[in-house]
Structure formats: structure tokens, C-alpha cells
Amino acid sequence: MVRHPEPDPVGPGQESVWSYPRPPSAQVTGRRVEVSLGGRVIASTGRAVRVCETSHPPVFYVPAADVVPGVLERAAGSSWCEFKGMATYWDAVVGGVRHPSVAWSYERPAAGYEQLRGALAFYPSRVDAATVDGEPVRAQAGDFYGGWITAEVVGPFKGEPGTRGW
16 A cells, blocks of 8 residues: 655645645646746746646646747657546757757547647756746656646655655
8 A cells, every 4th residue: 555645734825736636637727837948938828727636746738829839849759647648749949959858748638638639738847947927937856747846836746756656
């Protein structure tokens, strides 16, 4: 049996990732989300989809129309999410430099996640900067998950060594 950790204390204006649902929720938010790479903003939106799942920091999906045209190119490989379906990966090419697998999407999302179609989630660890309402985002630990950690969320967060079974 896998033991989950004790949730960190929640302060004013904060939420615990341990109160997030499983299966994950997906809701459009009016918060300003921006992603920068190679010295330029490559994605900016006020209509991202915020996905929240137990033990994970939120992930923000940016509508493709709010990503700079021509920056993303399909990358090799894919992965499977038991809730959202098959993920497609994307490289970014900025200033002639290829940045591998900076984002992922669900081209044909599973039932219940249709609003993710045509939206891209960026790995904060693979871009120069990601912000939510101007606040810099910290990347979730590990090389698989792409959660966006801000001051409003507390963990502990999945991704650290020993957390795979959470």
C-alpha cells in the first residue's frame, strides 16, 4: 500500500494540491498566462485551461491561437494519460534554435476533456520563463510532469524521487 504524505499547511490565499480531484478538473481561467523562450514571448493568453489533479501543481493549457504562429513543430514520441488520452509533443524553434519537447497537447482528448483540443501545455523547466498573472512559475520536479508552481499552491508535489506511486 502506498502512503501519501501529509499535506503542507495551507495559508491565506493558498490551496493544497491534495484537495484537487482525481480524475483531474479542467476549467477555463481568465488569468494572464505567458511563456517566454529565446528572449521573446511565444505564448500569451487570458483564456487558458487550468487542469488540477491530486498531488500535482496546476497545468495551464494555452489555446493554439494564442501561441506565436510558426514557433512550434511536431516532436517525436507520445505518451498516454489515463484520463486525457494520447499526448503529442512539440518542439519550439526560436531564432533558429530548436528547443526540444517544450510543450504537449491532446489532439483528440478523451471524453470530458474536449476543451483541451487545440491547446498546448508548456513545461516550465524547458522554457526561459512562464508566468501566471505576472508571477514567475517554478517547475515541478522531475522530467515528466509539467506542473506550474506558484505561491498559491502548496504540496508536497508529485515528481520528487519516491513519489511515483502517489
